[in-house]
Amino acid sequence: MRRIAILGSTGSIGRSTLSVVESYPERFAVVALAAGRNLDSIFEQAKRWKPRLISVASGNDGEKLRVRLRAAGLEAIEVVSGSEGAVRVATHPEADFVVSAIVGVAGLEATYAAVRAGKTVGLANKECLVAAGELITAEAQRQGKPLLPIDSEHNAVHQCLRGGRMAEVECIWLTASGGPFWKTPKQEFSSISVEQALQHPTWKMGRRITIDSATLMNKGFEVIEACRLFGLPPSRVKVLVHPQSTIHSMVEFVDGSILAQFSVTDMRLPILYALTFPERIASDMRFPVMNLRHLEFSPPDMEKFPCLRLAYMAAEAGGSKPVALNAADEVSVAAFLDGSIRFDQISQVIEAVISETDAGQLESIGQVLEADARGRQAAREKVAELAGSRPPRPTPAIVRGE
Amino acid sequence: MRRIAILGSTGSIGRSTLSVVESYPERFAVVALAAGRNLDSIFEQAKRWKPRLISVASGNDGEKLRVRLRAAGLEAIEVVSGSEGAVRVATHPEADFVVSAIVGVAGLEATYAAVRAGKTVGLANKECLVAAGELITAEAQRQGKPLLPIDSEHNAVHQCLRGGRMAEVECIWLTASGGPFWKTPKQEFSSISVEQALQHPTWKMGRRITIDSATLMNKGFEVIEACRLFGLPPSRVKVLVHPQSTIHSMVEFVDGSILAQFSVTDMRLPILYALTFPERIASDMRFPVMNLRHLEFSPPDMEKFPCLRLAYMAAEAGGSKPVALNAADEVSVAAFLDGSIRFDQISQVIEAVISETDAGQLESIGQVLEADARGRQAAREKVAELAGSRPPRPTPAIVRGE
Numbered sequence: 001m002r003r004i005a006i007l008g009s010t011g012s013i014g015r016s017t018l019s020v021v022e023s024y025p026e027r028f029a030v031v032a033l034a035a036g037r038n039l040d041s042i043f044e045q046a047k048r049w050k051p052r053l054i055s056v057a058s059g060n061d062g063e064k065l066r067v068r069l070r071a072a073g074l075e076a077i078e079v080v081s082g083s084e085g086a087v088r089v090a091t092h093p094e095a096d097f098v099v100s101a102i103v104g105v106a107g108l109e110a111t112y113a114a115v116r117a118g119k120t121v122g123l124a125n126k127e128c129l130v131a132a133g134e135l136i137t138a139e140a141q142r143q144g145k146p147l148l149p150i151d152s153e154h155n156a157v158h159q160c161l162r163g164g165r166m167a168e169v170e171c172i173w174l175t176a177s178g179g180p181f182w183k184t185p186k187q188e189f190s191s192i193s194v195e196q197a198l199q200h201p202t203w204k205m206g207r208r209i210t211i212d213s214a215t216l217m218n219k220g221f222e223v224i225e226a227c228r229l230f231g232l233p234p235s236r237v238k239v240l241v242h243p244q245s246t247i248h249s250m251v252e253f254v255d256g257s258i259l260a261q262f263s264v265t266d267m268r269l270p271i272l273y274a275l276t277f278p279e280r281i282a283s284d285m286r287f288p289v290m291n292l293r294h295l296e297f298s299p300p301d302m303e304k305f306p307c308l309r310l311a312y313m314a315a316e317a318g319g320s321k322p323v324a325l326n327a328a329d330e331v332s333v334a335a336f337l338d339g340s341i342r343f344d345q346i347s348q349v350i351e352a353v354i355s356e357t358d359a360g361q362l363e364s365i366g367q368v369l370e371a372d373a374r375g376r377q378a379a380r381e382k383v384a385e386l387a388g389s390r391p392p393r394p395t396p397a398i399v400r401g402e
Numbered sequence: 403m404r405r406i407a408i409l410g411s412t413g414s415i416g417r418s419t420l421s422v423v424e425s426y427p428e429r430f431a432v433v434a435l436a437a438g439r440n441l442d443s444i445f446e447q448a449k450r451w452k453p454r455l456i457s458v459a460s461g462n463d464g465e466k467l468r469v470r471l472r473a474a475g476l477e478a479i480e481v482v483s484g485s486e487g488a489v490r491v492a493t494h495p496e497a498d499f500v501v502s503a504i505v506g507v508a509g510l511e512a513t514y515a516a517v518r519a520g521k522t523v524g525l526a527n528k529e530c531l532v533a534a535g536e537l538i539t540a541e542a543q544r545q546g547k548p549l550l551p552i553d554s555e556h557n558a559v560h561q562c563l564r565g566g567r568m569a570e571v572e573c574i575w576l577t578a579s580g581g582p583f584w585k586t587p588k589q590e591f592s593s594i595s596v597e598q599a600l601q602h603p604t605w606k607m608g609r610r611i612t613i614d615s616a617t618l619m620n621k622g623f624e625v626i627e628a629c630r631l632f633g634l635p636p637s638r639v640k641v642l643v644h645p646q647s648t649i650h651s652m653v654e655f656v657d658g659s660i661l662a663q664f665s666v667t668d669m670r671l672p673i674l675y676a677l678t679f680p681e682r683i684a685s686d687m688r689f690p691v692m693n694l695r696h697l698e699f700s701p702p703d704m705e706k707f708p709c710l711r712l713a714y715m716a717a718e719a720g721g722s723k724p725v726a727l728n729a730a731d732e733v734s735v736a737a738f739l740d741g742s743i744r745f746d747q748i749s750q751v752i753e754a755v756i757s758e759t760d761a762g763q764l765e766s767i768g769q770v771l772e773a774d775a776r777g778r779q780a781a782r783e784k785v786a787e788l789a790g791s792r793p794p795r796p797t798p799a800i801v802r803g804e
Contacts, residue, residue: 159661162564162565163561163562163564163661164564165681165682168682170684238691238692240692240694247662252689252691254683254684254685255671255674255675255678255684255685255687256665256685256686256689257561257664257665257682258663258664258665259562259565259661259663260662260663260664261661261662262659262660262662263658263660269657269658269659272657273657273659276657279567279570280566280657280659281656282656283656285658287654287658289575289640289652289654289660290640292699293698294698294699295697295698296695296696297694297697298695299692
């Protein structure tokens with residue numbers, strides 16, 4: 001019986017995790033849940049899963065939840081709040097597996113605490129590896145516990161790596177859908193609208209990650225994550241465009257053999273893999289192999305997608321640079337979405353910020369958060385500079401909706 | 403240092419094995435070689451590799467080789483001959499790895515002897531698993547030694563299987579190029595000429611295997627081999643047509659994950675894999691992943707390619723049926739090549755032979771050889787019957803050449 005704590009239980013990965021747990025009641029139990037501000041959703045999860053402990057973002061919400069739980073006869077569930085509350089969920093003594101799925105740097109502290117407490121961690125939070133990868137992987141190694149990636153690319157790599165030892169790996173090939181502008185000429189990039197950029201060909205995702213997919217920054221983040229997770233230099237983590245996104249990633253071994261992984265594009269699969277590793281258990285998530293028809297591939301164009309090049313630079317430098325990369329990307333994507341800057345200026349903001357960031361090593365999560373704040377501030381200044389130099393444009397309707 | 407004996411050293415796999423050995427002199431040594439009738443070639447190999455023991459097909463050739471070795475100052479190399487000689491090579495006390503690459507049922511006895519002597523065996527001989535698979539795999543299991551497949555499909559499966567335990571395997575997907583008649587309408591099959599059938603789209607191979615690829619019987623044999631090698635029922639060994647032959651094969655796990663293997667199409671790669679397993683060592687056989695462009699797939703058509711259906715039937719029945727399948731195929735392909743029967747009659751001969759073969763279990767290599775002889779005889783009779791019912795046609799020039 002695997003006893004699970006979930007950081008980010010009401011988000012997409014959190015809900016998929018609970019759906020996996022629901023399918024295998026004899027294998028998994030839910031011990032603790034950390035959520036944000038979605039009180040209705042966490043209340044429903046409390047009723048369904050009856051965890052020992054719940055954490056919510058604010059103390060005020062915590063009080064409201066306590067009242068509702070009491071009314072439902074669930075006063076035995078302890079309610080805590082804030083980042084300290086999330087840390088308590090992450091380190092709950094009865095939990096042996098922690099799913100890290102709080103979005104953004106908010107998830108860093110609790111995830112690091114889970115690793116330090118000797119939990120096996122399933123990682124869905126990008127920032128844990130992009131911004132704090134060196135710290136977190138070093139700690140996991142000290143603890144002798146695996147970090148199991150819960151996203152289709154790194155999970156695919158993790159599976160393919162079973163075909164040999166790490167010393168036998170030549171390189172990793174991360175596949176990229178290429179996003180909606182794969183075939184758009186570079187000279188048109190300056191006039192790409194928010195609506196166009198939000199149309200992703202293969203995946204339905206949140207707004208920031210959709211833009212990150214369109215700039216290939218998302219793939220750049222994955223390069224950094226792969227470097228940290230698997231201990232490889234950026235030169236040995238390569239990107240191949242594969243518009244169908246069927247093959248999730250590949251590993252090339254020193255003898256010349258390449259293993260590739262594919263499956264249905266359902267997040268429950270990498271979650272199930274992580275929760276049961278080193279075992280595999282039967283699921284109904286079957287890829288219809290007999291229906292396989294065409295797979296296409298092409299090399300990435302770093303000229304047209306400078307974000308990918310910037311991510312490689314940041315991965316190579318390490319320390320504060322990847323933190324600044326992530327912070328600047330978040331700020332500049334938001335600025336693009338609210339109409340302050342153009343699509344092709346996203347990478348300009350990021351390049352300016354990381355070039356003025358020192359590559360200094362980071363010794364603690366506190367230092368990561370400080371570097372993140374500095375990166376954001378620098379990015380806001382760069383955005384203001386660019387926005388000031390061009391007429392503001394109206395925010396498109398699709399953006400106002402959120 | 404791995405000490406190697408090669409059964410079939412002057413054939414294609416044998417020569418590729420020696421080429422691998424040549425690239426890694428610090429890892430491999432050649433202890434014993436068994437060849438057929440190519441005296442010049444085995445003499446050159448003797449000079450180059452100075453093995454302890456050489457076996458040739460006939461005693462007469464053995465005497466000639468002894469004379470030549472003496473003249474070259476190599477009288478220390480012992481020369482033996484015949485099937486007993488091949489068994490002595492296969493069981494040489496200094497060898498720890500035996501490459502089984504004698505073509506046809508001639509390789510059975512020596513390979514079985516190698517397994518019984520506790521050697522690790524690299525299998526390139528198809529008949530070992532098609533005709534005697536149940537015997538040989540049972541013996542390898544008793545010895546606790548792996549049987550390592552040296553052909554691109556099963557080697558790919560072996561690699562993919564490392565992604566989980568055997569109990570976690572849902573099924574195996576063998577890829578098939580589809581051969582030259584993949585898109586030919588069924589009604590044209592009766593008029594396919596020998597020249598057309600010898601044009602294989604992807605691989606340059608011997609004549610029988612080229613025809614076996616055109617009828618998909620080769621894939622049928624591989625289905626049987628996979629069943630025996632990996633202990634799976636035929637229903638869990640599936641075939642997918644993949645004209646580029648880039649992906650060599652795949653394994654689907656119970657959780658829904660699929661691992662696929664690909665590499666350059668160079669036999670030295672599966673040989674190197676087998677010789678170094680469970681390690682992988684660096685080679686210069688690099689697949690240019692960045693140049694990957696299109697991969698196509700489609701389901702196989704058992705209606706158009708009855709040989710594949712017959713192989714599944716034989717695999718299911720086991721015992722004498724796969725032996726008869728192989729024997730009847732060899733006879734009927736030869737009859738097609740010499741103009742005695744039509745392309746579409748190859749499967750008719752085989753179907754007639756296996757339907758009149760008992761499925762009785764085989765207890766020894768001797769019984770396998772008897773079943774093989776019965777299958778050949780039955781096939782010859784069926785060929786004569788079909789050939790008698792139609793006018794003979796002239797043997798095409800391309801056939802007379804061999």
